[in-house]
Amino acid sequence: MLQARIRKTFPPGKESSGFALDLDFRAAAGVTVLFGPSGAGKTLALDSIAGFIRPDEGRILLDDAILFDAPSGVHLPPQARNCGYVFQNYALFPHMTLRQNLEFAAERRPRLERHRRVNEMIERFRLGETAGRRPHEVSGGERQRCSIARALIGAPKLLLLDEPAQGLDAPLRGEFYEILRQVRADFQTPILLVTHDLDECFELGEEMLVLTAGRIVQSGAPRDILDRPATLDVAKLLGAFNLLPAEIRALDPGRNTSRVQVAGVELEGPYFPGRLKGDRVTICVRPEQLHAAPRNGRPGLNQMPAELQRAIEKPQFVRLEFSGGIVVDLPRAQYERQRDAKQWMIEFPASALRAL
């Protein structure tokens, strides 16, 4: 289990406007994902835990070992931290074969065990045929597997991964997720993964930490965060929502409902606690939660007429862009039956509305 409290400030300089990292979080067994846009401080957090960067204040505890403690001046070098680190470019030693890369890492185990560990990893990560080759002579997938195997050979207490699937094509990406799931199942090591890809959070993460501008703004299971983003910023970061300006018209805690006015139409939603009538809020709802059908008569409850402006075909669904900036995702089969309609009716299921 990792417990980290990290504070580091970079004062504004000639070329930068300064940055402040302020984190306090835990990572237990399983995969914890640090999610955030570029520049949010994700790699900085990882580097602080690995020991490449010294925070100004705080404390980093891994199981019972103190890796860093500002008041007492403890700051273990990376060699002493027993944290495996998988770099974005894999960082395999180019002048050694894959096997030699693994042997290098195995040198921290007792001599009698080394040979056995290396062979075990080669078999487990399917490197048998290519173990005698150099990194530039093998495929991207093999390099990836080797770098993960190398990081795990020393039986680290924590595995850190820096945007490992960045820039990989779909098959390699899928392969990587599969490997990581295996690692999670076979090794008990807590895994801390850094990414700006929401899909990756969902594929792998049991716990998600949303990071912006050096601070954690929300934490929880990915599906919970998607279901209930804490703030407008988080919703924007996830990029998975319609964000519609609205005004609260009525609040009824007794019946657990509210009424909001969005783009001239009144919609019913769940009760929004902590709000007052007349408040201006942003209603957020996911494109795949909305229903849309060609217009057929007058709007009913929670229905809004809209004109279809654009239909973008995606591999798994069709994204419909309507007037008013509303986006609806429809399964392809459903869209195919109605593709020529111009006037549509969008239905907002009451339970899907959130107010930020």
Added chain:
Amino acid sequence: MSIDWFPLWLSLRVAFVSTALAAGAGLWVAYVLANRDFRGKEALDAAVTLPLVLPPTVLGYYLLVVAGRASPLGKLWETVFGSPLVFTWKAAVVAALLHSLPLLVKSARAGLESVDRSCERAARTLGASEWKLFWRVTLPMARRPILAATALAFARSLGEFGATLMIAGNIPGRTQTVAVAIYDAVEAGNGALARTLVLVISAVALGILTIANRIAPR
């Protein structure tokens, strides 16, 4: 006509010894400059580069002042080794070192700094001490530029003239290096000797250049 091969052997011997010393000390200085930050770092860098900028006879003069028979260093040398430093082949080594060391440090430092930082970091997370990291990862990864730099330092040592003349002198059979011998031969009108020595040295230099190009980064 007999050719006196002594200057050639002397120059080769001087070049080997000075390059070996330059490599040993130079690698260490390059490592410090590439990896450590400290006050006076830029001053150290400047001090190491200085011999490259000063004219060789100026360097020779400074050497005489610092290591000549009357200086503290010279006296110390005499007490330890029983004979003076100046006007011996060892002085020629010192003169050659003054030029080959800065060359080697600059190239080695650039080579070390060009090594992928993430590989070095990876080695650290895998438990490698700084010593293991340097000898098993950084140096092998930087071996091409460093070997090329060593070859060039050797070539430079072979041709040292100005400072050598001042501190080692021109004693035939003892401190007359090949560069000085060529000068002497031309002055004395001994064209055949001069030509032979020049041809041999040119061949050696060309050979070194070819080797250096082969092992330099593609």
